Amino acid sequence: MESQPHMVRPGDDAPTFALKDQKNTTFSLLEHAGERVLLSYHPLAWTEYCAAQMLSLEEKRSVFSSLDTVPIGISVDSVPCKAAWADHLKIRHTPLLCDFWPHGQVARQYGIFRDANGFSERANIIIDQDQTIIFAKVYPVHSVPDIDEIIGFLKKE
Incomplete structure (x- = not known):
């Protein structure tokens, strides 16, 4: 079995990627160089905790915008699944x-895939304008990360 890379840490270069979103539009991390990006990992769509986590991103959209940060939800679900859920x-x-x-x-690539479950950890990872990790935290799977913790961190940066 191939060993998994360590979870990214502040100071690491952010692994680059391009993925489709719920609208079937490609999001490329490289295209967001010069902006901060919040990757808010959630295990699976259609679950209570994941819904609350993603709704917090949507509800705080203007706050993130004022902090020059692009909030992104990310999970192992398919485009049709994410489209229906959104x-x-x-x-x-x-x-x-x-x-x-x-x-x-x-x-x-970010070191947060749970092989035993087939999905990612619940985690928030912030990438700065230079594509460097500046924040990385894993949360209990059955919890909702405190979005105000993330906003407070961004305000200090």
């Missing part, structure tokens, strides 16, 4: 990326 939750602006195939490849 519609159900009324998420209109926050990209919900699909790390579907190869299954969990980006989560693996």
